[in-house]
Amino acid sequence: MRTIDKRIDPHIKLAAVLVKRAPTLTLAFDARCKSRLAATLDNGEEVALVLARGTVLRDGDVLVVQDGALVRVVAAAEEVLYVRAPDRLTLTRAAYHLGNRHTPVEIGDDFLKLEFDPVLADMLKRLGTSVDQVSMPFQPETGAYGGGHKHGHDETFAEDYAIAQQVFDEHHGHDHSHDHAHDHGHSHSHDHPHDHAHDSDHDHSNCGHAHHHHAHR
Incomplete structure (x- = not known):
């Protein structure tokens, strides 16, 4: 079984004839979110997908097999x-x-x-x-908190959230002490439990899926 271990940067222009001749790998959105995957090319060949963690594949991406061959991704x-x-x-x-x-x-x-x-x-x-x-x-936005698509589409949900959390902390001044001495003669010790959104050990998928909190009537 051959292993696919690299995706070519979308900005690199490949000869159209090479891309057209490359075998295709048709995957649904959930499968394109996985950096480790056993898959079958459209020509019937079984392959192992071992890409950089956090990779989210998009329609038209070109992958490289370990032996140098090319594979083109098709969104199912x-x-x-x-x-x-x-x-x-x-x-x-x-x-x-x-x-x-x-x-x-x-x-x-x-x-x-x-x-x-x-x-x-x-x-x-x-x-x-x-x-x-x-x-x-189906090709949804992959950057849930980082401002939309970033070239390369490698941003993970966790990385995007970390950026947003950093900005949040900077603007809310969480580095200062919460033990303020007030002018009315006594001090308050503000012991806030900072339970920020997503402050948990959940293992998010590359595509940033989250649970839908439906209100059932």
Whole structure:
């Protein structure tokens, strides 16, 4: 079994004929989030995927096998919700509410796309959007907290969160002492338990999936 252990930087321009001739590896979104994976090329060859931890593959990425051969990644069609709205404000509100649930979302000029979820579909319809269940490739934003896509698409959920947490701490001055002496003659010892969001030992996947906290009626 051959091993695929490298992804070529998307900025490197390869000869189109080489990419076109390369065998393809078709993977759904969840599989493209895994840096360790036993997979089967579309020509039937079984391969082992051993990439840098945190790698998230996208449609069109070119991988390198240990023997130097190339493999092209294809995003598989999968069941998704295709969301459109009568105006940009409604679509923005829908994106906001999905973001509050840390739902992986693909953002287009006039649509949102997310993994099929009947509860979220109902929420989105109530917000005034049209929601269709379709079979399409799914390529959501990979940087949940780091400001969207970064070239190379290697940012992990944990790394993005660390950046956001650092900014949060800097702006809230958590380095100063909380034992302030006040002018009214006594001091307060502020012993705040800083239970920041995501301050836990959860092992997040490369794609930053989070649980949907649905309110069941």
